[in-house]
Amino acid sequence: MRCTILLFVSLFCGLILAQDGGNPPETEITSETQSCFPHKCDLLKEFGALREKLGVMETRLKDSENQILELKKKERTKVIFSTAVAQGEKHVGPFNTDITLSYKRVITNIGDAYNPSTGIFNAPVAGVYYFTIFYTAGGNREGKLFLYKNNDLVVMTSDHITQYDGADNGGNAVFLQLQQRDQVYVRMAANSHVWGNDYYTTFSGFLVTQM
Known part of the structure:
Protein backbone atom coordinates (compact mmCIF):
# COMPACT_ATOMS: atom_id res chain seq x y z
CA MET A 1 0.00 0.00 0.00
CA ARG A 76 13.75 -12.53 26.19
CA THR A 77 13.30 -12.11 29.97
CA LYS A 78 13.41 -15.61 31.47
CA VAL A 79 13.79 -16.15 35.20
CA ILE A 80 13.83 -19.68 36.64
CA PHE A 81 15.70 -20.94 39.69
CA SER A 82 15.72 -24.00 41.89
CA THR A 83 18.02 -24.51 44.89
CA ALA A 84 18.63 -26.78 47.87
CA VAL A 85 20.24 -26.37 51.28
CA ALA A 86 23.72 -27.91 51.15
CA GLN A 87 25.56 -27.94 54.47
CA GLY A 88 27.52 -31.18 54.24
CA GLU A 89 25.72 -32.53 57.29
CA LYS A 90 22.24 -33.72 58.09
CA HIS A 91 20.95 -30.95 60.34
CA VAL A 92 20.84 -27.19 59.74
CA GLY A 93 20.10 -25.52 63.07
CA PRO A 94 18.79 -24.98 65.62
CA PHE A 95 19.97 -21.39 66.21
CA ASN A 96 19.13 -18.90 68.96
CA THR A 97 17.59 -16.43 66.51
CA ASP A 98 15.82 -16.42 63.14
CA ILE A 99 18.25 -16.75 60.23
CA THR A 100 18.03 -16.33 56.46
CA LEU A 101 18.61 -19.72 54.88
CA SER A 102 21.33 -19.76 52.25
CA TYR A 103 20.56 -22.43 49.68
CA LYS A 104 24.07 -23.22 48.42
CA ARG A 105 23.25 -25.96 45.94
CA VAL A 106 22.06 -24.20 42.79
CA ILE A 107 20.20 -26.65 40.55
CA THR A 108 18.93 -24.06 38.05
CA ASN A 109 19.46 -20.30 37.93
CA ILE A 110 18.33 -18.98 34.54
CA GLY A 111 18.61 -15.20 34.64
CA ASP A 112 21.00 -15.24 37.64
CA ALA A 113 18.39 -13.62 39.88
CA TYR A 114 19.13 -15.89 42.86
CA ASN A 115 22.27 -15.24 44.93
CA PRO A 116 23.56 -18.44 46.63
CA SER A 117 25.87 -16.41 48.88
CA THR A 118 22.99 -14.58 50.55
CA GLY A 119 20.03 -16.86 49.85
CA ILE A 120 18.14 -13.88 48.39
CA PHE A 121 16.23 -13.72 45.12
CA ASN A 122 16.28 -10.26 43.48
CA ALA A 123 13.53 -9.60 40.93
CA PRO A 124 15.19 -8.42 37.68
CA VAL A 125 11.90 -7.18 36.17
CA ALA A 126 8.42 -6.28 37.37
CA GLY A 127 5.98 -9.15 37.03
CA VAL A 128 4.13 -12.04 38.66
CA TYR A 129 6.37 -14.77 40.09
CA TYR A 130 5.68 -18.20 41.57
CA PHE A 131 7.67 -19.48 44.56
CA THR A 132 7.77 -22.77 46.45
CA ILE A 133 9.47 -23.86 49.68
CA PHE A 134 9.79 -27.42 50.97
CA TYR A 135 11.65 -28.92 53.90
CA THR A 136 12.32 -32.17 55.73
CA ALA A 137 13.26 -32.19 59.41
CA GLY A 138 13.57 -34.60 62.28
CA GLY A 139 10.48 -34.99 64.43
CA ASN A 140 12.31 -34.37 67.71
CA ARG A 141 12.58 -30.63 66.93
CA GLU A 142 10.28 -28.11 65.34
CA GLY A 143 10.72 -27.26 61.68
CA LYS A 144 9.50 -23.79 60.75
CA LEU A 145 10.25 -21.70 57.64
CA PHE A 146 9.00 -18.26 56.58
CA LEU A 147 8.91 -16.85 53.04
CA TYR A 148 9.49 -13.09 52.96
CA LYS A 149 8.96 -10.41 50.32
CA ASN A 150 11.29 -7.58 51.31
CA ASN A 151 10.46 -7.16 55.01
CA ASP A 152 6.97 -8.67 54.85
CA LEU A 153 6.08 -12.22 55.83
CA VAL A 154 4.08 -13.83 53.03
CA VAL A 155 3.63 -17.56 53.80
CA MET A 156 5.09 -20.12 56.17
CA THR A 157 5.29 -23.84 56.79
CA SER A 158 5.89 -25.70 60.08
CA ASP A 159 5.36 -28.86 62.06
CA HIS A 160 5.29 -29.42 65.81
CA ILE A 161 7.66 -31.62 67.84
CA THR A 162 6.76 -35.30 68.13
CA GLN A 163 8.56 -38.07 69.99
CA TYR A 164 7.21 -40.90 67.85
CA ASP A 165 7.67 -39.38 64.35
CA GLY A 166 11.12 -39.89 62.83
CA ALA A 167 10.82 -37.11 60.22
CA ASP A 168 8.47 -34.28 59.29
CA ASN A 169 7.86 -32.62 55.93
CA GLY A 170 6.32 -29.28 55.07
CA GLY A 171 5.90 -26.92 52.19
CA ASN A 172 4.05 -23.95 50.77
CA ALA A 173 3.70 -22.00 47.52
CA VAL A 174 2.58 -18.53 46.46
CA PHE A 175 2.18 -16.19 43.50
CA LEU A 176 3.75 -12.77 44.14
CA GLN A 177 3.52 -9.55 42.16
CA LEU A 178 6.97 -7.99 42.36
CA GLN A 179 8.54 -4.75 41.26
CA GLN A 180 12.07 -4.63 39.89
CA ARG A 181 14.65 -5.14 42.69
CA ASP A 182 12.11 -6.59 45.16
CA GLN A 183 13.67 -9.33 47.28
CA VAL A 184 12.29 -12.76 48.19
CA TYR A 185 14.01 -15.08 50.69
CA VAL A 186 13.40 -17.79 53.29
CA ARG A 187 14.03 -17.47 57.03
CA MET A 188 14.19 -20.30 59.53
CA ALA A 189 12.67 -19.68 62.95
CA ALA A 190 14.78 -19.66 66.10
CA ASN A 191 15.13 -23.05 67.81
CA SER A 192 13.96 -24.89 64.70
CA HIS A 193 15.90 -26.96 62.18
CA VAL A 194 15.79 -28.60 58.74
CA TRP A 195 17.74 -31.32 56.98
CA GLY A 196 20.36 -30.38 54.43
CA ASN A 197 22.58 -32.77 52.49
CA ASP A 198 21.76 -31.23 49.08
CA TYR A 199 18.35 -32.82 48.61
CA TYR A 200 15.79 -32.34 51.39
CA THR A 201 15.11 -28.62 51.75
CA THR A 202 14.47 -26.56 48.61
CA PHE A 203 13.58 -23.06 47.45
CA SER A 204 12.40 -22.49 43.85
CA GLY A 205 10.67 -19.89 41.72
CA PHE A 206 10.09 -18.56 38.23
CA LEU A 207 8.70 -15.57 36.36
CA VAL A 208 5.13 -16.29 35.25
CA THR A 209 4.47 -13.09 33.32
CA GLN A 210 6.22 -9.74 32.97
CA MET A 211 4.21 -6.57 33.67
Whole structure:
Protein backbone atom coordinates (compact mmCIF):
# COMPACT_ATOMS: atom_id res chain seq x y z
CA MET A 1 0.00 0.00 0.00
CA ARG A 2 2.80 2.40 0.92
CA CYS A 3 4.66 1.62 -2.34
CA THR A 4 1.49 2.36 -4.32
CA ILE A 5 1.09 5.73 -2.59
CA LEU A 6 4.72 6.64 -3.20
CA LEU A 7 4.41 5.65 -6.88
CA PHE A 8 1.32 7.83 -7.26
CA VAL A 9 3.06 10.75 -5.53
CA SER A 10 6.06 10.38 -7.87
CA LEU A 11 3.83 10.34 -10.94
CA PHE A 12 1.92 13.34 -9.66
CA CYS A 13 5.10 15.30 -8.98
CA GLY A 14 6.29 14.50 -12.51
CA LEU A 15 3.01 15.79 -13.87
CA ILE A 16 3.28 19.04 -11.91
CA LEU A 17 6.88 19.53 -13.03
CA ALA A 18 5.92 18.94 -16.65
CA GLN A 19 3.13 21.51 -16.42
CA ASP A 20 4.83 24.16 -14.29
CA GLY A 21 8.54 23.50 -14.83
CA GLY A 22 9.26 23.06 -11.11
CA ASN A 23 7.92 22.06 -7.71
CA PRO A 24 6.46 25.15 -5.96
CA PRO A 25 6.63 25.52 -2.18
CA GLU A 26 3.66 24.41 -0.08
CA THR A 27 2.51 28.03 0.35
CA GLU A 28 2.32 28.37 -3.41
CA ILE A 29 0.39 25.09 -3.67
CA THR A 30 -2.13 26.39 -1.15
CA SER A 31 -2.43 29.66 -3.05
CA GLU A 32 -2.70 27.86 -6.35
CA THR A 33 -5.44 25.62 -5.01
CA GLN A 34 -7.60 28.69 -4.55
CA SER A 35 -7.15 29.83 -8.17
CA CYS A 36 -6.45 26.95 -10.54
CA PHE A 37 -8.08 24.89 -13.22
CA PRO A 38 -10.70 22.45 -11.88
CA HIS A 39 -8.80 19.28 -12.79
CA LYS A 40 -5.56 20.60 -11.28
CA CYS A 41 -7.32 21.65 -8.08
CA ASP A 42 -8.68 18.13 -7.72
CA LEU A 43 -5.22 16.65 -8.13
CA LEU A 44 -3.77 19.03 -5.55
CA LYS A 45 -6.49 18.13 -3.06
CA GLU A 46 -5.93 14.42 -3.67
CA PHE A 47 -2.21 14.90 -3.19
CA GLY A 48 -2.80 16.64 0.13
CA ALA A 49 -5.13 13.85 1.27
CA LEU A 50 -2.62 11.18 0.24
CA ARG A 51 0.17 12.98 2.04
CA GLU A 52 -1.93 13.10 5.21
CA LYS A 53 -2.79 9.40 4.93
CA LEU A 54 0.88 8.57 4.41
CA GLY A 55 1.75 10.44 7.60
CA VAL A 56 -0.88 8.52 9.55
CA MET A 57 0.39 5.22 8.14
CA GLU A 58 3.98 6.05 9.07
CA THR A 59 2.89 6.89 12.63
CA ARG A 60 0.98 3.62 12.94
CA LEU A 61 3.93 1.70 11.52
CA LYS A 62 6.28 3.23 14.08
CA ASP A 63 3.83 2.40 16.90
CA SER A 64 3.62 -1.20 15.67
CA GLU A 65 7.40 -1.49 15.52
CA ASN A 66 7.68 -0.21 19.10
CA GLN A 67 5.07 -2.73 20.28
CA ILE A 68 6.92 -5.57 18.55
CA LEU A 69 10.20 -4.52 20.15
CA GLU A 70 8.53 -4.40 23.57
CA LEU A 71 7.06 -7.90 23.09
CA LYS A 72 10.43 -9.26 22.01
CA LYS A 73 12.02 -7.71 25.09
CA LYS A 74 9.48 -9.42 27.33
CA GLU A 75 9.99 -12.75 25.58
CA ARG A 76 13.75 -12.53 26.19
CA THR A 77 13.30 -12.11 29.97
CA LYS A 78 13.41 -15.61 31.47
CA VAL A 79 13.79 -16.15 35.20
CA ILE A 80 13.83 -19.68 36.64
CA PHE A 81 15.70 -20.94 39.69
CA SER A 82 15.72 -24.00 41.89
CA THR A 83 18.02 -24.51 44.89
CA ALA A 84 18.63 -26.78 47.87
CA VAL A 85 20.24 -26.37 51.28
CA ALA A 86 23.72 -27.91 51.15
CA GLN A 87 25.56 -27.94 54.47
CA GLY A 88 27.52 -31.18 54.24
CA GLU A 89 25.72 -32.53 57.29
CA LYS A 90 22.24 -33.72 58.09
CA HIS A 91 20.95 -30.95 60.34
CA VAL A 92 20.84 -27.19 59.74
CA GLY A 93 20.10 -25.52 63.07
CA PRO A 94 18.79 -24.98 65.62
CA PHE A 95 19.97 -21.39 66.21
CA ASN A 96 19.13 -18.90 68.96
CA THR A 97 17.59 -16.43 66.51
CA ASP A 98 15.82 -16.42 63.14
CA ILE A 99 18.25 -16.75 60.23
CA THR A 100 18.03 -16.33 56.46
CA LEU A 101 18.61 -19.72 54.88
CA SER A 102 21.33 -19.76 52.25
CA TYR A 103 20.56 -22.43 49.68
CA LYS A 104 24.07 -23.22 48.42
CA ARG A 105 23.25 -25.96 45.94
CA VAL A 106 22.06 -24.20 42.79
CA ILE A 107 20.20 -26.65 40.55
CA THR A 108 18.93 -24.06 38.05
CA ASN A 109 19.46 -20.30 37.93
CA ILE A 110 18.33 -18.98 34.54
CA GLY A 111 18.61 -15.20 34.64
CA ASP A 112 21.00 -15.24 37.64
CA ALA A 113 18.39 -13.62 39.88
CA TYR A 114 19.13 -15.89 42.86
CA ASN A 115 22.27 -15.24 44.93
CA PRO A 116 23.56 -18.44 46.63
CA SER A 117 25.87 -16.41 48.88
CA THR A 118 22.99 -14.58 50.55
CA GLY A 119 20.03 -16.86 49.85
CA ILE A 120 18.14 -13.88 48.39
CA PHE A 121 16.23 -13.72 45.12
CA ASN A 122 16.28 -10.26 43.48
CA ALA A 123 13.53 -9.60 40.93
CA PRO A 124 15.19 -8.42 37.68
CA VAL A 125 11.90 -7.18 36.17
CA ALA A 126 8.42 -6.28 37.37
CA GLY A 127 5.98 -9.15 37.03
CA VAL A 128 4.13 -12.04 38.66
CA TYR A 129 6.37 -14.77 40.09
CA TYR A 130 5.68 -18.20 41.57
CA PHE A 131 7.67 -19.48 44.56
CA THR A 132 7.77 -22.77 46.45
CA ILE A 133 9.47 -23.86 49.68
CA PHE A 134 9.79 -27.42 50.97
CA TYR A 135 11.65 -28.92 53.90
CA THR A 136 12.32 -32.17 55.73
CA ALA A 137 13.26 -32.19 59.41
CA GLY A 138 13.57 -34.60 62.28
CA GLY A 139 10.48 -34.99 64.43
CA ASN A 140 12.31 -34.37 67.71
CA ARG A 141 12.58 -30.63 66.93
CA GLU A 142 10.28 -28.11 65.34
CA GLY A 143 10.72 -27.26 61.68
CA LYS A 144 9.50 -23.79 60.75
CA LEU A 145 10.25 -21.70 57.64
CA PHE A 146 9.00 -18.26 56.58
CA LEU A 147 8.91 -16.85 53.04
CA TYR A 148 9.49 -13.09 52.96
CA LYS A 149 8.96 -10.41 50.32
CA ASN A 150 11.29 -7.58 51.31
CA ASN A 151 10.46 -7.16 55.01
CA ASP A 152 6.97 -8.67 54.85
CA LEU A 153 6.08 -12.22 55.83
CA VAL A 154 4.08 -13.83 53.03
CA VAL A 155 3.63 -17.56 53.80
CA MET A 156 5.09 -20.12 56.17
CA THR A 157 5.29 -23.84 56.79
CA SER A 158 5.89 -25.70 60.08
CA ASP A 159 5.36 -28.86 62.06
CA HIS A 160 5.29 -29.42 65.81
CA ILE A 161 7.66 -31.62 67.84
CA THR A 162 6.76 -35.30 68.13
CA GLN A 163 8.56 -38.07 69.99
CA TYR A 164 7.21 -40.90 67.85
CA ASP A 165 7.67 -39.38 64.35
CA GLY A 166 11.12 -39.89 62.83
CA ALA A 167 10.82 -37.11 60.22
CA ASP A 168 8.47 -34.28 59.29
CA ASN A 169 7.86 -32.62 55.93
CA GLY A 170 6.32 -29.28 55.07
CA GLY A 171 5.90 -26.92 52.19
CA ASN A 172 4.05 -23.95 50.77
CA ALA A 173 3.70 -22.00 47.52
CA VAL A 174 2.58 -18.53 46.46
CA PHE A 175 2.18 -16.19 43.50
CA LEU A 176 3.75 -12.77 44.14
CA GLN A 177 3.52 -9.55 42.16
CA LEU A 178 6.97 -7.99 42.36
CA GLN A 179 8.54 -4.75 41.26
CA GLN A 180 12.07 -4.63 39.89
CA ARG A 181 14.65 -5.14 42.69
CA ASP A 182 12.11 -6.59 45.16
CA GLN A 183 13.67 -9.33 47.28
CA VAL A 184 12.29 -12.76 48.19
CA TYR A 185 14.01 -15.08 50.69
CA VAL A 186 13.40 -17.79 53.29
CA ARG A 187 14.03 -17.47 57.03
CA MET A 188 14.19 -20.30 59.53
CA ALA A 189 12.67 -19.68 62.95
CA ALA A 190 14.78 -19.66 66.10
CA ASN A 191 15.13 -23.05 67.81
CA SER A 192 13.96 -24.89 64.70
CA HIS A 193 15.90 -26.96 62.18
CA VAL A 194 15.79 -28.60 58.74
CA TRP A 195 17.74 -31.32 56.98
CA GLY A 196 20.36 -30.38 54.43
CA ASN A 197 22.58 -32.77 52.49
CA ASP A 198 21.76 -31.23 49.08
CA TYR A 199 18.35 -32.82 48.61
CA TYR A 200 15.79 -32.34 51.39
CA THR A 201 15.11 -28.62 51.75
CA THR A 202 14.47 -26.56 48.61
CA PHE A 203 13.58 -23.06 47.45
CA SER A 204 12.40 -22.49 43.85
CA GLY A 205 10.67 -19.89 41.72
CA PHE A 206 10.09 -18.56 38.23
CA LEU A 207 8.70 -15.57 36.36
CA VAL A 208 5.13 -16.29 35.25
CA THR A 209 4.47 -13.09 33.32
CA GLN A 210 6.22 -9.74 32.97
CA MET A 211 4.21 -6.57 33.67
